[in-house]
Amino acid sequence: MRSGLLLMMMAITFLVASEHAQAVDSTRDLVNECQSLERGKRGTGHRIRIPKTKTALLCWGYMKGMQDLSVWTDQNGHRIMGSCPPAKTTLLQLIHSFVKYAGSHRRQLRGSNTAAAVMTAFQEAFPCNGAVTPPDDDDGIPYSPT
Numbered sequence: 370m371r372s373g374l375l376l377m378m379m380a381i382t383f384l385v386a387s388e389h390a391q392a393v394d395s396t397r398d399l400v401n402e403c404q405s406l407e408r409g410k411r412g413t414g415h416r417i418r419i420p421k422t423k424t425a426l427l428c429w430g431y432m433k434g435m436q437d438l439s440v441w442t443d444q445n446g447h448r449i450m451g452s453c454p455p456a457k458t459t460l461l462q463l464i465h466s467f468v469k470y471a472g473s474h475r476r477q478l479r480g481s482n483t484a485a486a487v488m489t490a491f492q493e494a495f496p497c498n499g500a501v502t503p504p505d506d507d508d509g510i511p512y513s514p515t
Contacts, residue, residue, distance in 0.1 A: 396478045396481050396482075396486045399467075399486075400471040400478070402428035402431075403428040405422065406419055407465065407468060410461070415459070429464075435491070439491055450488050451497065452497065453498075454494075454495040455495070458495070466493075467486075467491075
């Protein structure tokens with residue numbers, strides 16, 4: 370049952386990411402778009418400005434979707450993407466982790482699925498190391514693992 374649910378959630382993750390990928394033709398395109406964003410950003414911390422270009426906005430939007438997916442957990446509190454960025458990780462830090470990964474794994478990115486490449490970059494940059502995140506079911510009852 371657990372593996373079936375996990376597979377279903379992974380399929381949903383790839384489908385959602387594929388919806389965002391309509392404007393991103395390849396992993397290499399996303400890398401180029403994110404590099405453009407990194408070069409053109411201004412400011413630091415939570416007060417940054419990104420360029421108002423199509424390439425920068427495509428990177429920002431795609432990676433925002435992946436950031437949202439990165440916190441999804443299964444019923445046991447395990448992150449379904451297999452990465453565990455800390456709660457205060459910024460979108461810009463996630464983008465940087467992807468660009469850095471892409472720079473050191475050029476061969477593996479050729480012809481790869483863009484969502485899978487981003488997931489792998491996040492897994493490398495933010496490993497879970499057995500961490501379990503309590504499910505957020507908003508029922509007001511504190512989480513207590515069994």
